[in-house]
Amino acid sequence: MTVTVDAVVIGAGHNGLVAANMLADAGWDVVVLEGTDHVGGAVRSAQITAPGFLNDLCSAFYPLGAGSPPLLALDLEAHGLRWTHAPAVVAHLFPDGRAAVLSRELDLTAESLDRFAPGDGQRWRQMYAEWRRLSGDLLPALLTPFPPVRSGIGLAARAGLGGALRLGRRFLVPARVLGEELFRGDGGRLLLTGLALHTDLTPDDSASGGFGWLLAMLGQQYGFPVPVGGAQQLTDALVRRLAATGNGRIRTGAMVERVIVGGGRALGVRCADGGFVRARRAVLADVPAPTLYQRLVPQDHLPARLLRDLEGFRWDNATLKIDWALSGKAPWISPDVAGAGTIHLGADPQRYAADLAVGRAPRDPFLLIGQMTTADATRSPAGTESLWAYTHLPRPVKPGQVDAELVRTQVTRIEDAMRRHAPGFDDLILAKHVSGPAELAEENPSLVDGAINGGTAAAHQQLFWRPVTNLGRADTPVDRLYLASSSAHPGGGVHGAPGANAARAALSRHRPLLGDVYAAGVGKAMRALYGRE
Known part of the structure; x- marks a missing residue:
């Protein structure tokens, strides 16, 4: 059986759903094919610990989502999404009980940093004032296809030549170096380093400072909000909005096993059940790049140069996450972190990163912790806490062969770190x-x-x-096929930009009069990149 639509979206992660909504808004007939039995990808919730305790299965806090132009443009609040916040945004807890706390109240953040080094609060204020002056153009510039012409011009005008050059350097400098340049005390320095470790970068990697600074400034302006009722509510709002357009539908349990290509164009997809979906205009893939190019697209339709380049594709680190249902609030050694939604603790960041870099499981893992009931009272019964912690592991030597003993060892190390920083933690675990x-x-x-x-x-x-x-864009070497996942620019995080960029590229390809010009230009650029092999 063959179904025909304007566009097929492979994958119902948030990027795929953002893309589907934008195409449906333009009047396109869209079907989203999701291989699993559920929608949302890494933006989902379920009760996996104890009855009455709601857990986010992967992503949980959304500083990028709160300020993302693509998500804001969809007005998901009109479709039931509500945001809420913990009293404090982020706390970095030191082993000696000190804590650096980022609050949405600028004065409180400054006071916290001044306790580590007088004057660091004012330095934070100056950094934030610069952010507020530039962020209106900076965020669109970061999230739109490269190069960001319109927002880039606005940003250059606001920053001036010297400011633009300094800003560019900030996005390249390592987090350790940036922290030492900006602050005199450990509070501000390790707050930035901890935020940089939300990625897979080390404190001495290029660009880690830019990521740490970006998350710090987003946290100061927007906080780290969470959806009331769980991360699933963000997905559900995208699903409801798509249904409301009247142009989009979602099929779960529809695993795509092949993108059909003919005459250099994506024509549709074949599903594992043998069904075909024909696409009049576009196929958008919210899947990792290796999945798209090494499994879904027949390799004789791809340039040999691209396939060779893909051999150098590097994944981010593996992740280990533990969710707990607690009978009470965590007994932290510092009361300053009790109200924080996100907590960083454990580890010398340099040693932790060095261990991962050489494929060794860190003996003292850096932990990223979420106090979900503190952020959203609907997540568990009154007086209790739905809490999680995650850390990174070395990637397995062979794909798909995770060392189970290593995982068990790291679970023990995570629990040991929790006991040191919250004595009596074990007694609360339900x-x-x-x-x-x-x-x-x-x-x-x-x-x-x-x-x-x-x-x-x-x-x-x-x-x-x-x-x-x-090209820094969603376009692929196959005409009418677009990469819409976090493998595409601008990368990971829940902000919807890869999906939005793919949708805009597909719409531009079919714009009256200009579509063929667009396709010819992209095709020429692709041939220049990959040759005619």
Whole structure:
């Protein structure tokens, strides 16, 4: 049986759903094909610990989502999405009980940093004032296809030549170096470093400072909000909005096994059940780049140069996550972190990163912790806490072969770190659920070996090098086929930009009069990149 639509979207992760909504808004007939039995990808919730305790299965806090132009343009609040916040945004807890706390109240953030080094609060204020002056153009410039012409011009005008050059350097400098330049005390320095470690970058990697600074400034302006009722509510709002257009529908349990290509164009897809969906205008793939190019598209339709480049594609680190249902609030050694939604603790960041870099499981893992009931009271019964922690592991030597003993060892080390920083933590545990790399990938095939960002955030795999040497755009060497996942620019995080960029590229390809010009230009650029092999 063959179904014909204007566009097929492969994958119902948030990027795929953003793309589907934008195409449906333009009047296109769209079908989203999801291989699993659920929608949302890494933006989902379920009760996996104890009855009455709601857990986000992967992503949880959304600083980029709150400020993302693509998500804001969809007005998801009109479709039931509501945001809420913890009293404090982020706390970095030191082993000696000190804590650096980022609050949406600028004065409180400054006071916290001044306790580490007088004057660091004012330095933070100056940094934030610069952000507020530039962010109106900076965020669109970061999230739109490269180069960002309109927002880039606005940003250059606001920053001036010297400011633009300094801003560019900030996005390239390592987090350790940036922290030492900006602050005198450990509070501001390690707050930035901890935020940089939300990626797979080390404190001494190029671009880690830019990521840390970006998340710090987003946290100061928007906080780290969460959807009331769980991450699933963000997905559900996207689904409701798509249904409301009257132009979009979603099929679950519809695993795509082949993109059909003819005459250099994407013509549709074949599903594992033998069904075909023909696409009049476009196929958009919200799947990792290796999945698209090595499994879904017949390789004789791809340039040999691209396939060779893809051999150098680098995944981000594997992830290990533990969810707990607690009978009470965590007894942290510092009361300053009790109200924080996100907590960083454990590890010398340099040693932790060095261990991962050489494929060794860190003895003292850096932990990223979420106090979900503190952020959203609907997540568990009154007086209790739905809490999780995650850390990174080395990637398996062979894909798909995660060392189960290593996972068990790291679970023990995570629990030891929790006991040191919250004595009596064990006494509060009602239930726990461990999600290692294998479990994450089983739940969501796009999280290959527990990689949650669609590929490393390292500088060599960003902009027009993402996922490989490319145009910094969603276009692929196959006409009418677009990469709409976090493997595409601008990368990981829940902001919808890869999906939005893919939708805009598809719409531009079919714009009256200009569509053929667009296709010819993209085709010429692709041939220049990959040759005619």
